Amino acid sequence: AQSVTQLDSHVSVSEGTPVLLRCNYSSSYSPSLFWYVQHPNKGLQLLLKYTSAATLVKGINGFEAEFKKSETSFHLTKPSAHMSDAAEYFCAFSGGYQKVTFGTGTKLQVIP
Amino acid sequence: GAGVSQSPSNKVTEKGKDVELRCDPISGHTALYWYRQSLGQGLEFLIYFQGNSAPDKSGLPSDRFSAERTGGSVSTLTIQRTQQEDSAVYLCASSFSSAAYEQYFGPGTRLTVT
Numbered sequence: 554a555q556s557v558t559q560l561d562s563h564v565s566v567s568e569g570t571p572v573l574l575r576c577n578y579s580s581s582y583s584p585s586l587f588w589y590v591q592h593p594n595k596g597l598q599l600l601l602k603y604t605s606a607a608t609l610v611k612g613i614n615g616f617e618a619e620f621k622k623s624e625t626s627f628h629l630t631k632p633s634a635h636m637s638d639a640a641e642y643f644c645a646f647s648g649g650y651q652k653v654t655f656g657t658g659t660k661l662q663v664i665p
Numbered sequence: 666g667a668g669v670s671q672s673p674s675n676k677v678t679e680k681g682k683d684v685e686l687r688c689d690p691i692s693g694h695t696a697l698y699w700y701r702q703s704l705g706q707g708l709e710f711l712i713y714f715q716g717n718s719a720p721d722k723s724g725l726p727s728d729r730f731s732a733e734r735t736g737g738s739v740s741t742l743t744i745q746r747t748q749q750e751d752s753a754v755y756l757c758a759s760s761f762s763s764a765a766y767e768q769y770f771g772p773g774t775r776l777t778v779t
Contacts, residue, residue: 587767596669596756596770597708643708645768652721653698653768657707 555580557646559656567664572616572631574659576644579625586627587645587653588618597643603627614638639663667691669771671757677777678747686742686774690759697740698760698768699732703753711755714740715763747778 560575578584585604589597601612608620614637618629629642644656670689678684690697699711710724714734725731729748734740744751754775758768 585766589770596772597758597768598770599767602767652710652713654710655700655708 555582555584555646555654557644557654557656559642559644559659561659562657563660563662565662565664566634568636569633572629572634572638572661574629574642574644574661576618576627576629576656577625578627578644578646580646585647586618586620587647588612588616588627588629589643589645589655590640591643591658592640600629600642634661634663636663636665669757669759669769671755671771671774673774674772675775675777677779680749680778681746683743683745684747684776686744686755686757686776688740688742688757688759688771690738690740690757691769692738693761694759694769695737695762696760696766696768697734698758699740699742700756700758701726701753702756702773708756711742744776747776749778752776752778 556579558577587602588600590600591597600616601610603610603620611617616631620627641658641660643658645653647653672687697714701709712732713721716737717734729745732742754773756773758770760766760768
C-alpha cells in the first residue's frame with residue numbers, strides 16, 4: 554500500500570533561517586510527489602512537483618525539494634524563511650493514476 | 666483562466682437536514698476530487714471522478730454521503746441527514762487527466778451543522 558508520512562506536525566524557525574519540512578513515502582510504484590501550501594482559510598496551492606525528471610525540484614517562493622529514492626524521501630527546504638511562509642504544508646504522493654494520498658500536514662511558524 | 670470554484674463558501678445547517686455542495690472544476694480537467702478537512706486535521710479523501718465516473722468512492726464516510734458529476738464538469742457532493750461530526754471544510758480539486766498531474770484546489774465550503 555502506498556503512504557506518505559510527514560515527520561513533524563509543527564516546525565518553528567526564526568525569520569531568515571533555513572526551513573526543512575520532512576516527508577517520506579512508501580510505494581512500489583514510481584511516484585509522483587507534490588508539496589502544497591495552505592494559508593489560513595484558503596485552499597491548497599501547489600508549491601512544486603516531482604515526476605521522474607530532475608531529482609532536485611525548484612518551486613515557487615524560493616522553495617525546493619530533493620527526491621531521494623534510496624531514502625524514500627522528498628523533503629522541502631528553503632534557505633531563508635520569510636514571515637509570509639507561515640502556513641501549513643502538505644506532502645502528497647501518487648503511485649498510480651487514480652488517487653493522491655496527502656500527508657497529515659506540517660504547520661510552519663516563523664518567528665520574527 | 667478561471668480556477669476551481671465552490672459554492673456556497675459557507676453553509677450553516679441544522680442537524681438532520683440535507684445539504685448540497687457544488688464544485689466547478691477548471692475547464693478541460695477530466696479528474697475531480699473531493700476532500701474533507703476537519704479542524705486541525707489533514708485532508709481526508711472522499712471520492713475521485715474521472716469524467717463522469719467515480720472509480721474510487723472508498724473515502725465516503727457513510728451512505729449519507731453521495732456525489733455525482735455531470736457533463737464531465739460540475740460536481741455536487743450531497744450529505745443527507747447531516748450530523749454534527751459532518752462539520753468541516755469540504756475541498757474540491759481538479760487535475761488535467763490523472764493523479765500524476767498536480768491538483769488545483771478550490772477555496773472550500775465551510776459546513777457547520779448545529
